[in-house]
Amino acid sequence: MxxxxxxxxxxxxxxxxxxxxxxxxxxxxxTRMVEIVDENGENHTVNxxxxxxxxxxxxxxxYRLAGEQNLNLCDGCKLFSANRICEDxxxxxxxxxxxxxxxxxxxxxxxxxxxxxEGILITTNNKSIARKSVIEFGWVVGHPSSVMTESYFHxxxxxxxxxxxxxxxxxxxxxxFHRPASSGQYAVVLNLDLFRVGMNDITLSYALDNTExxxxxxxxxxxxxxxxxxxxxxxxxxxxxxxxxxxxxxxxSTSTVPAPTVSALNPDYRSEVESIAxxxxxxxxxxxxxxxxxxxxxxxxKMTEIVEKVQPWGA
Numbered sequence: 017m018x019x020x021x022x023x024x025x026x027x028x029x030x031x032x033x034x035x036x037x038x039x040x041x042x043x044x045x046x047t048r049m050v051e052i053v054d055e056n057g058e059n060h061t062v063n064x065x066x067x068x069x070x071x072x073x074x075x076x077x078x079y080r081l082a083g084e085q086n087l088n089l090c091d092g093c094k095l096f097s098a099n100r101i102c103e104d105x106x107x108x109x110x111x112x113x114x115x116x117x118x119x120x121x122x123x124x125x126x127x128x129x130x131x132x133x134e135g136i137l138i139t140t141n142n143k144s145i146a147r148k149s150v151i152e153f154g155w156v157v158g159h160p161s162s163v164m165t166e167s168y169f170h171x172x173x174x175x176x177x178x179x180x181x182x183x184x185x186x187x188x189x190x191x192x193f194h195r196p197a198s199s200g201q202y203a204v205v206l207n208l209d210l211f212r213v214g215m216n217d218i219t220l221s222y223a224l225d226n227t228e229x230x231x232x233x234x235x236x237x238x239x240x241x242x243x244x245x246x247x248x249x250x251x252x253x254x255x256x257x258x259x260x261x262x263x264x265x266x267x268x269s270t271s272t273v274p275a276p277t278v279s280a281l282n283p284d285y286r287s288e289v290e291s292i293a294x295x296x297x298x299x300x301x302x303x304x305x306x307x308x309x310x311x312x313x314x315x316x317x318k319m320t321e322i323v324e325k326v327q328p329w330g331a
Contacts, residue, residue: 017326018328019210019326019327019329020209020273021210021211021274022208022266022269024204025204025279025280025285025289027202027264028202030198030199030200032197032198032257033258034195034196034249035065035257036064047196048063049062049063049064050157054160062158062163064157066155066156067153067154069156070156071134071149071151071153074151075239076248077238078236079130085235087129087231090104090124100136102136104127117143120145124145125216126224129235132147132150132214133151133232133236135148150213153205154204154279158203159200163202165196165198167195169192169194205280226327230328233326238323244315266319269304270303273296273299276293278292293306307321
């Protein structure tokens with residue numbers, strides 16, 4: 017199955033989490049809230065988890081998979097540095113300001129799966145070469161009818177007493193603080209342009225052979241699966257999220273017809289995706305395949321099926 021693109025639309029039920037916080041005011045930690053409009057045009061303020069957070073979670077899983085499967089990583093990504101390949105001296109010394117951008121990009125793609133799949137802006141040696149991410153996450157948005165946030169009182173235990181309490185510049189003593197915990201159903205949307213794995217965005221040709229591209233595609237899809245099995249984030253030491261369920265739909269396209277995505281904020285999102293896919297398949301026969309799932313185990317089953325069958329586009 018040679019996939020051009022893949023999309024996931026789903027509704028994740030997550031309880032008592034603090035995966036993304038906006039900052040603090042005094043001794044109270046504030047959770048991130050966003051404004052949305054529902055299918056009826058009504059405004060709502062809801063709790064949300066940044067797409068940046070889920071992208072970071074997915075990237076960390078890909079990093080670990082790359083190490084386990086002996087896939088190429090640059091020196092920066094071996095340290096999981098945010099600077100990525102720009103921190104790799106062997107890479108930055110391999111070109112000058114006069115080197116063609118396409119040649120620099122080819123070297124980057126061959127050097128590292130993270131810079132290939134997650135995207136990078138190469139700014140060394142007076143260059144400015146953008147590599148767009150292969151994977152795109154939207155905000156993970158709380159459904160207006162089923163999301164809530166509460167703030168809970170905490171105190172730092174000090175066995176010797178309560179001197180130098182809250183407000184101490186040294187953070188000593190029995191400080192009190194308020195920490196939020198959010199629960200609800202969250203709409204998830206993400207898209208993967210699998211055909212771009214290993215592709216030079218300037219020459220539009222592949223810098224890697226099909227064997228290496230297939231390894232990277234499989235690892236990338238696995239990292240997406242692991243993102244929902246174990247989402248990282250803040251305060252997991254005492255607020256490890258209770259993942260109750262994940263339901264939704266996966267759309268996989270074997271042609272240049274895009275894999276459709278409809279947000280789970282729309283109660284009819286699954287039937288909408290199926291209907292769009294059926295319509296698109298009239299333009300290109302059997303171009304889009306839709307997989308529905310009603311649980312996290314169902315999602316794992318469908319993703320594993322895709323990982324086992326997937327082949328690189330254009331091979």
